[in-house]
Amino acid sequence: MKLILGGRPAVMRSPRRGARRVHVSAIAAAALATLVAAGCSSASSTSSATSTASSPASSSASSSQKVTLSFWSWVPNLDKVIATWNKSHPDIQVQVQVQAGGDAELTKLLTAAKAGNPPDLAQVEYQVLPTLVSNNYLANVSQYDSNLKSDFPAGNWTQVTLGTDALYGVPQDAAPMALFYRADLFKKYHLTVPTTWAQFAADATKLHAEAPGVYLGTFSSQDPGEFAGLTQQAGAQWWSASGSTWKVSINSAASQKVASYWQSLVTSGGINNQPQWTAAWNKGMNNGQYIAWVSDVWAPTDMPTVSPANTGKWAMTELPQWTAGAGVVGNWGGSSTAVLAASKHQQAAAEFAAWLNTDPAATAALASVSGVYPADIAAEGALSAPPPYFSSQPNFWSLAKGYAADASQASWGPDVDVAYSEFTSAFGGAITSKASFLSPLAQVQSAVVSDMKKSGFTVAAS
């Protein structure tokens, strides 16, 4: 439905904060049907769901008072995952209120939190945690979820603690970037699967010469999160803090390298200059206009709707490297489950957040029903069968696990919303007119610095 309307509800902002779009795919629904059936028929099976069910005493919310927690999230079919919790925790009922996407939810969340009536729990992307924390909207749940650190990769853990002793969310999904390509069409156009960005550029040039109008992807001003991930791979740290001073390095040499690289590809024609997530893009992804996509391990949730005719034809490979064999990738999105400071039931909410993202039954359901690539290390290892769309790649999840291990550590500041908004404004014109990407990049940097200074942050000269 959403897809037919151009991929996104029009009155909402695009999920361009790097949020992936969520499509309730038919395949996920099918997987869900099996799960629900299994759950219904064998309530007393030996699955670990039962262990949770049989021990409601483990919930420390011993008060007889029944609480209902509201939970904002855009993860498809999350209510089915949560049904298991609700069954075993009659005193702590969680209600999901489905959101359109990361970006749309953030807008609502900030507004609702300011008005004093946010939900108890929210799905929050890693890059906006500092924004929410600096507005004092998130609860520090370290006292309730004290023993989770070893469950998650250090990179994800740093993002939810912001490098402090506090804990502002429980990591849900890891989002290392990857390259997706049409194996059949790469063969047809005699392209080699690139392992470096130099090869990727060579492929783009060759493809453009051979089949103008066919692209290795598109560069959009509406996906700042994607660009941010690509610069992370090149070594950029957009924000860093020392003492009480922030340093903004959006316009760093690493970012400039990435910007110039994509500018040259857009100018030479191997990469298109249209936005992603539109009906036109879906069509291009489906009919062979786009034969590669720089994306992320969450792509399996989108692929069945973005390119429905090509099941098994797309393949995932490592994101091309700047230095051959370096094995570094960036992150695009990824999110955590956070408890809001205004919640009256922080302990219960924190308990639920921990369950959702670390309980084996919950993470398994998140992966199979909702298509979430879990951040939890044990859950990551438990994934075996590839997503149905990528059935031709039996090692899909072990590849993904490798990329997650390679993911560079992101460092976000309290001004990501301004940076992303400015990125869309500044890059839009340059992409359309195929002009220099360096001046919009400098514009993003100066907008962020001046906004931070205006708010009273101490910003180091860079």
Added chain:
Amino acid sequence: MKQPRKHTAPRLAPYAFVAPAVALFALLMLIPIGYTLFLSFGKSQVSGLGLGTGARKQVFAGLSNYASGLSDPAFLSSLLRVLVYSLILVPVMLGLALLFALLLDAQRVRFQRFARLSIFLPYAVPTVIASLLWGFLYLPTVSPFPAILARLGLSMPDLFTTNTALFSVANIGVWGGTGFNMIVIYTALRSVPTELYEAARIDGASQVQVALRIKIPMIGPALVLTGVFSIIATLQVFNEPHTLAPLTNTISPDWMPLMKVFDLAFNEQDSYEAAALSVVIAVAMFVFSYGLLRVSNKRVFQGR
């Protein structure tokens, strides 16, 4: 000598009658406006890294929001853009509305009811839906137009370049707004006394002459009214470009003044500067429409 009237009961009555209106006005208009003004003079101030509790507080900012908003080149170019947009949209839309109204009002028109309804119909389509429909028609890979044009040996121009995007958005406004204005003008035409037409016919005036010499002057007030309303509406354009923005890199999130306000308030979390720009836009709109109404009152209504 008359006895002085007793004032106790009757004096309360008028206040009681206006109380609900005043209360609602205060609640829904004055308080929000006052709050907006209050916000426009504030800003958020953080201390240190801004990550601790209570690190952010609202402080008085004087006129700095107004200064930074008004000196923002993005806002200034959006102001210019909306003026050009209005200059494109209003004459075309009202011209078409007037033409259709005159055609429908002329004698011996077949399918009159059907034509009136079908011209009016686009007005009933919500602007968001209309923008999506047109957006799809504009995108070459999902639009039927390239195939049709190819048969005629033509190719479809890119409708989302820096130069064409404004026309593409204005087209949606024309499509959606013509019908409503046509109905207003048509209704005014129906109230012109028919004796005038008879007199004109006896004098040998053609249909075109009747239209130019009698009908258009007689419906002057309706034209002014639709004109003023259309200008105000176009200066507030938001839905169409906001809906089209995800479809193209050309339309930035601060493309039109109200989009800039939205962007500031909800994407950049700066409700203070957003409030300041809202005040600027509201004052400009008020001055503009008041001036327009004054001028047109003198000209068309002869000060009535």
